[in-house]
Amino acid sequence: MIELDIVKNDDMEMLLKDISHLYGYDFTQYSKASLKRRLNRICMLDKFTSFAELRYRLIHDGAYLSRFIEEITVNVTEMFRDPHFYATLRHHILPVLRTYPFIRIWVAGCSTGEEAYSLAILLKETDLFDKTLIYATDINPSVLEKASKGIFPLNQMKQYSRNYILSGGKRDFSSYYMSMYDVVKFNSDLSSKMIFSTHNLVSDSSFNEFQLILCRNVLIYFDKDLQNKVFKLFDDSLQPFGFLALGAKETLRFSNVEHRYKQWNEDKIWKKIS
Numbered sequence: 001m002i003e004l005d006i007v008k009n010d011d012m013e014m015l016l017k018d019i020s021h022l023y024g025y026d027f028t029q030y031s032k033a034s035l036k037r038r039l040n041r042i043c044m045l046d047k048f049t050s051f052a053e054l055r056y057r058l059i060h061d062g063a064y065l066s067r068f069i070e071e072i073t074v075n076v077t078e079m080f081r082d083p084h085f086y087a088t089l090r091h092h093i094l095p096v097l098r099t100y101p102f103i104r105i106w107v108a109g110c111s112t113g114e115e116a117y118s119l120a121i122l123l124k125e126t127d128l129f130d131k132t133l134i135y136a137t138d139i140n141p142s143v144l145e146k147a148s149k150g151i152f153p154l155n156q157m158k159q160y161s162r163n164y165i166l167s168g169g170k171r172d173f174s175s176y177y178m179s180m181y182d183v184v185k186f187n188s189d190l191s192s193k194m195i196f197s198t199h200n201l202v203s204d205s206s207f208n209e210f211q212l213i214l215c216r217n218v219l220i221y222f223d224k225d226l227q228n229k230v231f232k233l234f235d236d237s238l239q240p241f242g243f244l245a246l247g248a249k250e251t252l253r254f255s256n257v258e259h260r261y262k263q264w265n266e267d268k269i270w271k272k273i274s
Contacts, residue, residue, distance in 0.1 A: 006043055006050060006051050008051070012039060013028070015039075015054070016028045018055065018059055019065075023062070023065055024200075026203055030223070030226070031223060039051075042071040046067075069142075070140055070142050073138075073140050077111045079117060079118045079152075079156075079163060080160060080164045080166070080169075081114070081115070081163065082248060083167040085267045085269075086118060086163075087166075087168045090125075091168065092265075093212065095126075097211050101131070104133050104209065104210045105210060105212045106137070106210045106237065107119065108137055108218065109139075109201065109216075110136035110137060110147060113143075113147025113196075114160075116134050116194055117150060117191075118164075120190040120194065121169070121176055125169070132193055133195060134195070135195050136195065137196075138198065139198065139200050141198055148194075148196045150186035151185050152184055152186070153184075157173070157177075160173065161173040161174070201218070205236075208237065209239050210237055210238055211238075213234050213242070213245070215234065215245070216245060217250070220247065228255055228257075231255045231257045235260060238272050240273075240274070241272060242271075243269055245267070245269045252270050259274075260274045
């Protein structure tokens, strides 16, 4: 599939300002290279012959916004992604959180929910599930709707099961879901401790105090100024001595809040120390 290149930088800036003004979604500090690729992709997928057509559709058809956001935001995830990270949660971080009378975890940029369900399984297996709430948020309402249903493609279960075992899982992974033709539905009790809600990391404020925040492989699409803004949001939302988990290519180093954290290990987990 050959991608078009009909998006110019000046046109992109103009469109992003339109979206911010009309709908309140601010993408102006997202990585320009990533945005340009995705704008070209949506023009190709939806058969816009010019960038002006895309802009006209967005300005005059508010219903098209959800489709636009679904393509612009990145929704690549899997259960127990980076198994060593989940092994660290299982063996080192969750035992610390066990000392709290109640645990609140924020999965920021949860996409279709694989990470939230992975956490729920970990919490079940470490006997922390009943005293924990998982807040799973994303900017995209359509992916949150998918996440809340706990339905995933059957053909992904082999990889998810392998990840689960590598992360330290001891049970039969299939005991957590029921197969239905070409999809599986995860047990409804896993989502009983999840709260799914839209939240815009760019413009929304802190909404609770958490002992653990996961925002993995989201910030790589933000520029440096926006990353600092989000780190401030996380810092405002994280309890002292709580933990912040980032993706493999993300770091608190050189950020405005770095001095308030100590890196736990190579898994990109930081502990708030002040």
